[in-house]
Amino acid sequence: MNTSKLQAFATDARRQLMNAVRARLDAALVPNSDAQVDDPRAFDFLQREIERAGGSEQGRKHVVERYAYRWFNRIIAFRYMDVHGFTGTPVVSPVGLTSTNGLPEVLAAAKRGEYDSRVFSLRVNDKAKERIEGLLSGSILADDPQGRAYGLLLQSECRFWNRNLPFMFENVGKEAGRVDELLMPADLLAEGSVLRNAVEVMTPEDCGVDDPSGNVEIIGWLYQYYISERKNEVMDGFKKNHKAGANEIPAATQLFTPDWIVRYLVQNTVGRLWMQSHPDSQLHKNWDYYIWPSENDSVGNEDILAIRTPEDLTVCDPACGSGHMLTYAFDLLYEIYEEEGYAPSDIPSLILKHNLYGMEIDERAASLAAFALTMKARSRSRRFFKKQVEPNIQRIAPITFKEDDVAELNDLYQVNLDSMVWNTYAKADVYGSLIQPPQELVELAASAQKNADDIGTLFDPLLREHAEEVFAQTRYLACKYAAVVANPPYMGAKNMSGELKQFVQDHYEDGKADLFAVFIMRNRQFLRHNAMLGMITMQSWMFLSSFEALRRDILQKCTITTMAHLGTRAFGSIGGEVVSTTAFVLLNSFVSHYLGTFIQLVNGESEKEKERMLRTAALQESGNQNE
Structure with a gap:
């Protein structure tokens, strides 16, 4: 995959789309x-969005940034689906999928009088x-x-795909969906347009057409x-x-996590949990970065989280x-379901x-995560689309209620929660x-889910919708989850806003x-007892005095099963x-006799060399346990 071409395309696409949306x-x-x-x-919805973002030029810039990105997501989504044959008639790609001069096949077909009846x-x-x-x-x-x-x-294609990919294609029954159409970029067929460049750069090979x-x-x-340009600005x-x-x-x-690091973390959390409960499984033989525990480091049954079926993971x-x-965890879980004899058509x-469960602060990234899993x-x-199953990706979005709203919500759900709780x-x-x-x-969130049919319908439907989002x-x-895997945000306290720092x-x-250290703490709260946490973070928590209390707490309450010090x-x-x-x-959980496997990779001069060193170390550990 030519990442330098992807970078040039994406940064140019942002400029083009922002100008077009503006x-x-x-x-x-x-x-x-x-x-x-x-x-x-x-139009009123659009004006309110501008005002909520600060009004005047500040609000307009926010709207331009948001809707330009939404159209970028849609264009690359259609290109990916075109290449894999999911769209039926290619939407942004020519009939041969690779020519940058040909018309999108959906347009060429329309000129012939052919339309997708669906x-x-x-x-x-x-x-x-x-x-x-x-x-x-x-x-x-x-x-x-x-x-x-x-x-x-x-x-029309966006409206159709709302049925299967609502996180990517907004329902035009809602004002937000119609604003998407209102701000749709023009000149998408022009030479050098984002659409034509996507066809050139997102090749069938890079989209994994043979995988x-x-x-x-x-x-x-x-x-x-x-x-990346916005990141540089910040x-x-x-x-x-x-x-x-x-x-x-x-x-x-x-920060996008390299694939080999993802595999190391997922194999040694999700994979390890499965192997502990199913020691006869042979799947570990396919895991290049799996660290097999030594006899001295094997945990007793009382320290194992029982995973009886794949659904428990x-x-x-x-x-x-x-x-x-999550997308690599999907692949590993697919192997587990397959080994257990589940029907391939049911597994996805x-x-x-x-x-699989994901949370994300950025709506654009959340949409892409849901799209990638789909x-x-x-x-x-x-036949997956016929099953109407959506990924469990939840954007953690700001939701506020006024005092009058709080009173109405308490009446609706027959509770007496104060404004601070409703405005969590x-x-x-x-x-x-x-x-x-x-x-x-x-x-309340648990009870509302169980009693959804009993909730009154005479109340403001928009208010109820916001309450459901809160729940x-x-x-x-x-x-609480069996495994948490993460590359958390990195940001020193000096760069945090006052409210975040507080x-x-x-x-x-x-x-x-x-x-990143805050997320180490938070991620541990998401774990069941004897569950596993895999993270890649800055190394500073291992050495600096400012993290001494964090280190002590981890060493007293958890067990480090493996670590790759990357430098x-x-x-x-x-x-x-x-x-x-x-x-x-x-x-x-803390296992007193467990020593763990620690791999020193700081001397690797490049990412490629570190990857090779980690793979070799994992292979050696596996060989030692098989002797």
């Missing part, structure tokens, strides 16, 4: 514009076909009839590169003593980004329903999955010096001596 926004804001006349409710049988697309035909025949006059026709085709489960890793790389701001608030945190803290990434940890749905599932099962997620765009929901909210977030944050000081005193240069994509890291696995 042009559409400016046109919509002109007094008596077509947007205001044709869909006043969507797409245009939807009521929301009733009028679109007639307008497309009019534009292409010349009976409807327009400056760019072919471009306008393609825009309508693209909108049974595809290559969704490309989605993660595109996400990292798309936000980092430059830090040098000027600017602080990271809600608008800066996603860009400042995202719940896996969570509380800051999942574009979902790399079972994994998404029972096993593509994994569809690659393994042709008021600052969720800053605190994310670090929020620990109060017990009374946890209990959904609470259920994720209150749950929050971590109040709730995570021992880790307050850096967000610098483990992340080739960011180069050089930027971060010094360590990858480790904790058992969530």
Whole structure:
């Protein structure tokens, strides 16, 4: 995979899309514009979004950034699905999938009078076909009839795919979905457009067309590169003593995890848990980074989390980004289900329903994580979309209620919770999955789920919808999992906003010096007893005095089963001596006699060399145990 080409494409796409969305926004804001006349409710929603983001130019920039990214996600999603044949008629790709000069096949087919009956049988697309035909025949006059026709085709496809991918394609029954259409970039067919460049750069080979489960890793790389310029802006701001608030945190803290590190962590958490309960399994022979415990380090039955069936292996990434940890966990879990004799057509749905859970502060990354998992599932099962199963990816979003809302909510759910409890997620765009929901909210979320049919219908439906969002977030944050795997956000206290710094000081005193350490503490709270935590973090928690209390707590209450001390240069994509890291696995109980396996990789001069050294060390450990 040519990551340098992906980087050039993604950074150029961001500039192009932001300019194009800005042009559409400016046109919509002109007094008596077509947007205001044709869909006043969507226009009002757009204006409110601008005001919520600070109004004036600040609010407009926020809206441009948000909707440009949403269209980037859609274009790369369609390209990936085109390549794998999931779209039926390619939506952004030509018929041969590789020519950058050919028209998208959905447009070429329309010019031949051919339309996908699945797409245009939807009521929301009733009028679109007639307008497309009019534009292409010349009976409807327009400056760019072919471009306008393609825009309508693209909108129609987005509406259709809302059924299977609602996290990527908003329902146009809601104002947000119609704003997506209102701000859709123009000139997508032009030479050098984002659409044509996607066809060139996202090759069938790089999308994993020859791999049974595809290559969704490309989605993660595109996400990292798309936000790279924004990340540079935020980092430059830090040098000027600017602080990271809600608008800066996603860009400042995202870092795509190399595949070999992901495999090491998942194999030694999810894989280890399965092997402990199923010692006759032969799957470990396929795991290149699995560290087989020595006889002296074998835990007793009282220290094993019993995993009787594959469904018991719940896996969570509380800051999942574009979902790399979870997509590899999908592959490993698929092997487990397969070895246990489950029907291959059932396995993808079972994994998404029972096993994988992700939380994310950034709506764009959450959408990509859900998309990546869905593509994994569809690659393994042709009939997956018919099952209507969505990934368990939860954006932790800010939700606020006024005093009048609180009174109505208490009446609706027959409780007496104060405003502070109902507003637990008021600052969720800053605190994310670090929020620990109060017990009374946890209990209400559980009871509301059981008694959903008994809740009154006479109350404000939007208020009830927001309450359901609160309950959904609470259920994720209150749950305990068999395994947690994560590459958490890295951010020193000096770069945190005042409210974030105060929050971590109040709730995570021992880790307050850096967000990664805060997440070590929070992730342990997500674990069941004898569950396993796998993380890659900065190495500083092992040495600095500011983390002494954190180290002591880990060593007294947990057991380090394996650690790969990576040092610098483990992340080739960011180069050089930027971060010094360590990858480790904790058992969530203390086993006094357990020594663990520690692998020193700091002398590796490159990511590739460190990967080779880790693979060799794991092979040696496996060989020693088999002698």
